[in-house]
Amino acid sequence: MPEAGVHIAADYFHSYSVVGLLAVVGVLFVAVAFTAGRLLRPVVPTPEKLLTYECGVDPVGEGWAHTQIRYYVYAFLYVIFAVDSIFLFPWATVFAAPGFGGATLVEMFIFLGFLAVGLLYAWKKGVLEWT
Template sequence: MASVALGYLPILMFLGIAVLLSTAFVVLPIVASQFTGSAKPTPEKLAEYECGFPAFEDSRAQFDVRFYLVAILFIVFDLEAAFLYPWAVALGGIGFVGWAAMMVFLVELAVGYAYAWKKGALEWE
């Protein structure tokens, strides 16, 4: 029975370290902000810094759907690159079946790209 419990010891140690680190990553920035003064806002700290002028609309205003379409298309083509690099490295070991699977993937991606282009998702007014 003791040998079974010893088998779970590495998992329990891992979970304990994970809990300690995640707690530290949450608590330490809060404590540091109390000491650095970021918890006491001043007009200078609350000033606009991203665009340089005060916001003139509600922060919950709706965005144009084209922003989301561009983001989704970026993710699709970013994933393509993420799949192509390991495939290219392992191509010698996976042979023709791996090559054929990637060609099917690239054809599906090209069809999706053509569909997005035809629907006008890539055009900006």
């Protein structure tokens, strides 16, 4: 019986050795590609090549630009509600299953209540005002 356990352990570690070998080959492939690129590319720096490229237009002014925070807030709110809408699909499928209706409905209303409180908070703070 101990021979069967050794055989199972050997198969177990063999599958990990395949994964490890694949990882090593992948790392070596990337390292060789980067090294070949560095050795084969022409290196002729000129002042024009060292300039910041902005769609063919010479850069004017400083590199720092002021960005309105409201754009990030809108993006953040979108991500929050997009992720929350993803949670609604599994809820709908579970709600359709027999025996899960009442408890699932209560849980979802609690979840939607949290979302409503967050949206109400953002609205009261004036985050949703565009001007």
